[in-house]
Amino acid sequence: MNQDRIQGRWKQLKGKVKEQWGxxxxxxxxxxxxxxxxxxGRIQQRHGVAREDAVREVTDWEKRNPDFRLDPTDKSQ
Incomplete structure (x- = not known):
C-alpha cells in the first residue's frame, strides 16, 4: 500500500487509535x-511502555483491524 493511501486511511482510523491509546x-x-x-515511538513516550510492549500492542491492534495496515517502516523488526 503506498503512503498516500495509508495517510488517507489514517484519517479514517484516528478515532480507533485514540480509543486504544488515549x-x-x-x-x-x-x-x-x-x-x-x-x-x-509515540506510544512509548506518552504511555511510558517499553519498545517491546509497544510493538506487541500495535501488532495486536493491527490484528483486530485487518483491513488496515500501517506503513511498515519500523526499523526494529
Missing amino acids: RLTEDDLDVIAGRRDQLL
Whole structure:
C-alpha cells in the first residue's frame, strides 16, 4: 500500500487509535500519519511502555483491524 493511501486511511482510523491509546494527542496523530515507527515511538513516550510492549500492542491492534495496515517502516523488526 503506498503512503498516500495509508495517510488517507489514517484519517479514517484516528478515532480507533485514540480509543486504544488515549494519551496520544491530535498533534501526535498528525505526526504519526500512518507510520508504524512513529506510532511505536509515540506510544512509548506518552504511555511510558517499553519498545517491546509497544510493538506487541500495535501488532495486536493491527490484528483486530485487518483491513488496515500501517506503513511498515519500523526499523526494529
